[in-house]
Amino acid sequence: AQSVTQPDIHITVSEGASLELRCNYSYGATPYLFWYVQSPGQGLQLLLKYFSGDTLVQGIKGFEAEFKRSQSSFNLRKPSVHWSDAAEYFCAVGASSSNTGKLIFGQGTTLQVKP
């Protein structure tokens, strides 16, 4: 069955420190992978996505993610975290790049940023 796992429910980092949020997926075919961010009481904003090609994907707000097929992972990274990055982060997998909205989401990781 298709699934997405975000092992870390809650992460706290200091402002200016680097960040890595983990995401592992289980999917039978070629996965289409997404990272979304959600601020409290808000909808989701797409940070980045991977469909094919270069396995290192650049996104908005200085985020990047690397697709590693051998590890079934799509970890999100940022070199230097800002206080405004505090939010909920969701990894998701979709069936196809252009013919789906049926995303399977991970449980989410709450990011707290210390001053």
Add this chain to the structure above:
Amino acid sequence: GAVVSQHPSRVICKSGTSVKIECRSLDFQATTMFWYRQFPKKSLMLMATSNEGSKATYEQGVEKDKFLINHASLTLSTLTVTSAHPEDSSFYICSARQLSGELFFGEGSRLTVL
């Protein structure tokens, strides 16, 4: 970027009443929209796929008669929670798909049933 708007953003209703939530794509046409439900501190769960001009496709375990979905135009889908009960209290989020395939999410609607 494209904008998807949900209304109302917050609604409180009495048990037994029905509540309608609207999802609008403001600057593009969306033949397909999706409705998700999010419980506190939990992930998003896809409830149904809303197709313009046809019946919605519900995910397994979602009650069709409880959560009525109508997609009457290319820019509007509505979710009606019928005979709402406290357990229906949740954050409901819609997404709309552009022709390119890109998805845009609404801001969400928080339903509280007393």
